[in-house]
Amino acid sequence: MRWSPLARKEARTVAKSKGVWLLATLLVLWSYRPSYVGWDGLGANITAGYVQLAGTGLLPLGVLLLSYQSVVGERTSGSVKFIVGLPLTRTEILLGKIVGRTAGIAGPVSVSFLVLAGIGLVNHGLFDPLLFLGVVLVTLAYIGVLVSVAVSISAVAKRTVTAAGAVFGVVFLPFLVFWSRISTVIYSQVTGRPVNPFDPPASGPLFVLHRLSPSGAYNVVSNWVLGVGNSASTYSSVLSELKPTISTNALVVEATFQPGTVPIYLHESVGLLILLAWLVVPFGLARVVFSRRDLV
Amino acid sequence: MRRRALLTTAGASMASLAGCLGDTEYTITNVAVTAAAPFEFDVTVTEPDAVIEHPARLEFELRNRADQPLRVRNRGVWPFGLLKLVRSPDAEGPGGTLLYTEQYETSQYVDIESRRNYSTESTPLVQTLASGQRFSETYELHGDGIRGAGTAYVRGEHELPIFEYTSGDSDEWQSFTPEIAVTITTKQLW
Incomplete structure (x- = not known):
């Protein structure tokens, strides 16, 4: 020291x-x-x-x-x-x-x-x-x-x-600032599949790409602590997305993946590793x- | 110095946004009611603030001033039915902000998923209000449904503007047409 x-x-x-x-x-x-x-x-x-x-x-x-x-x-x-x-x-x-x-x-x-x-x-x-x-x-x-x-x-x-x-x-x-948009573009270019953020595919790579930025990983971990949902977006976007009548561009695991189909690497603890x-x-x-x- | 100047400029811009970034909260400052016989009708603000923690609350009170019983007809819940706030006194049709009451949840004639997603059966609900009898119901005004400060008007969702009534065995239903003007102002966050 x-x-x-x-x-x-x-x-x-x-x-x-x-x-x-x-x-x-x-x-x-x-x-x-x-x-x-x-x-x-x-x-x-x-x-x-x-x-x-x-x-x-x-x-x-x-x-x-x-x-x-x-x-x-x-x-x-x-x-x-x-x-x-x-x-x-x-x-x-x-x-x-x-x-x-x-x-x-x-x-x-x-x-x-x-x-x-x-x-x-x-x-x-x-x-x-x-x-x-x-x-x-x-x-x-x-x-x-x-x-x-x-x-x-x-x-x-x-x-x-x-x-x-x-x-x-x-x-x-x-x-x-622009990571969510950039990551979506990268995903679309690599896979050849266009992504509508308001109706995203249940794709593990897309979701993991979103949380590779420091801010994405920070949101994942802090959302984990807050207990609002598994997402790289802020807690208020996550809560809005999880409301039945509202659709946002937040990628929320619970709103997109069926229970039991979530890839292990999308666990919130991986956000800590990214940070x-x-x-x-x-x-x-x-x-x-x-x-x-x-x-x- | 450049770093400080940049931080100051960015900071000042963001500080100017402070408060604007949160959701708008509201206060009901006045409710003006104009109603005619045969009912005594009043609306009391029991909770003026429509803030994130709780909705504003309005108590609707109805009394039969006639010497005889009156039959009151509405849909969904009795007697006031589904109420909403609209921006113009002449507004008709869909739209507006639903005033919420727990009666919607318990009524078998209302299917309510959320304050924006609901439906009502067309079954008419008719009950008699005896002479001098009172009835009151509290409705909530949630801030996230308010379309901005200003004056709004209470309307019935189905029976415009509030409900219909008749006396005796008559089948000639008349509309009860009070004017209820609600003045809403923005509540300051700081």
Whole structure:
């Protein structure tokens, strides 16, 4: 744990920045979305659902913005010399950056979750604290995944603008914003079968493709904790899709597959493995490049 | 600084959406009822807020002011039948927001799957309301069915606008035509 002082410094730097507190404030406004379908499905536990909504859109954007300069920014400013001068391997530097930055973001974001809990308690009544805590923990793990991806890009990129472009163009837009559409197109191109998202085929590969993105896997796992259904869409879309008279473009396993025909790889726990892969694989690739690179 | 500016801009845009992203909740601020003899008819708001946690509630109360018994006819449930909110006092035909009562579930003449999917048997339900006798029924107005703030009007789903009545053994049924205007406003989330 030689990297822990670096992690602590990184956490302090992030936690003291205005950006992360601005993100925490906006998260409350962004996530508090009372919905009739949400209340019908979750009751007072809709408050835990708000935490999941925090993880869609604004949180990934904020985390990526707060992380993409973490290494490349220090290279371009020259301050990386001090870090390289520490008795740390390159792997430890990356670990310290990821762990520290995750902690620095997780603190203020947890405060916003506490505020959401307070608002939910006042407006909707007592909710299940364990369920709420479960969704919070999944969301904090998701933050760690996003930080890992952004720091890895930052470690590989030679210029800040390259890192920014990669974070938005290679991660945020395709994997966090447009993935459901992209995955449907990929499936249609590969199989030659067009997909109507409002009446999807009971195809395991299509469903697994949908949940390969970090946001898809996050939704699968958080929906699992919330107990609303097995899907890579948000809980409110899942609850709407499961209503008998409503059809949405959310791919929900329970609404498409007959009982007993669901492939084992569509179990919600596989979402955890996908998140783990997004945490480890970018880090591993970045470690290889970062270890060989002349930083000064 | 660019990162901060970008985050600020994105944040401000999203903050402006706050509250808009949740479902709209409503409050009934007024119910104006105009009814003529031979009935005393009133609608009381017992729960004004149609929010995600619960619907608004309206209590419909009917009293026979005539000196003789009156027969009241409707379909589905007696005496008010299936009621709905419509946007225009002249509205006829399908459409509108169903006002819900638990009577729909217990009535053998109503087949209700959801508040948007229901049907009624055409069997007329006729019962007598004695002179001076009162009857009341509470109906719910669910916020997810409201089509926006403004004034809406209560209509019967089948017997326009509410029900039909006659006295004695007469077969000349007359329409009971109160005007019930419900003023609905948007409830602020914050």
